């Protein structure tokens with residue numbers, strides 16, 4: 001029994017750790033998973049390009065599906081993933097991996113799960129694996145559905161889904177280090193709930209660029225760093241910029257017509273470029 005699943009990536013607008021509600025939008029970085037279910041009770045995981053990465057999230061994802069579908073008679077799996085999403089940089093690698101692995105397992109079992117159900121199962125798995133504080137239902141939805149989503153993570157509810165403004169390309173600034181969820185100062189982030197809540201309302205009212213920046217400043221303050229990449233991106237002509245997720249990557253939106261000029265000014269090192277994915281939200 002073999003199945004395949006894919007998920008795209010996302011960038012943050014609002015980090016849900018501050019007050020439970022989060023927002024983000026889809027981009028076309030991609031994770032693909034293949035799951036071969038076996039009758040032997042062993043789970044083998046291969047994360048392409050990351051031989052020493054933690055495999056608990058992948059294992060827990062398949063284990064949760066086997067628990068939910070006990071009649072399959074399957075007890076183990078061989079899981080392989082390939083991805084263009086850098087890990088533990090705030091770019092939703094864990095949400096995309098969970099989505100893709102859950103979808104691949106469903107495919108192998110011959111069951112159909114809708115994207116919100118995948119996000120809800122993924123939230124439980126991500127918390128159990130220690131890679132999420134709130135369950136990152138915001139990221140799971142943004143990755144799968146595309147467009148700009150607003151969610152209540154503790155309630156696992158999709159509150160709004162709007163199209164992202166057309167004509168912008170995502171540029172991602174990638175520092176050379178990772179931030180693991182266990183090291184993220186979540187209590188300092190929660191102290192900024194009012195400011196983040198105001199940024200959330202701003203995004204919902206249509207000011208995605210202002211919201212991204214304000215949210216990123218709050219997350220930087222929690223981390224004790226400066227929003228240096230976002231400030232430099234705005235000075236180089238970006239329309240919007242802000243630290244993504246728990247960082248350290250910065251999501252930047254640039255008018256597509258000005259992308260080359262922006263990259264000439266901002267620099268092309270430690271940068272990846274992706275398309276904004278609106279899915280069917282347009």
Ligand SMILES: Nc1ncnc2c1ncn2[C@@H]1O[C@H](COP(=O)(O)OP(=O)(O)O)[C@@H](O)[C@H]1O
Pocket residue numbers: 031047053054055056057058081082083086087088089090091092093094095097131132179180181245246
């Ligand atoms: N392609 C992948 N395949 C399997 N597991 C992955 C993959 N990418 C990320 N993960 C899991 O997610 C963890 C990283 O989670 P996290 O630090 O929250 O990163 P991010 O902020 O990118 O979501 C990794 O340690 C690994 O367990």
Ligand SMILES: O=C(O)C1=C[C@@H](OP(=O)(O)O)[C@@H](O)[C@H](O)C1
Pocket residue numbers: 012014015016017022023089090091092093094131132133134135136138139181244245246247
């Ligand atoms: O752990 C969490 O609950 C969250 C992690 C962050 O994402 P990253 O995993 O991309 O850092 C953030 O964007 C999200 O709103 C909530």
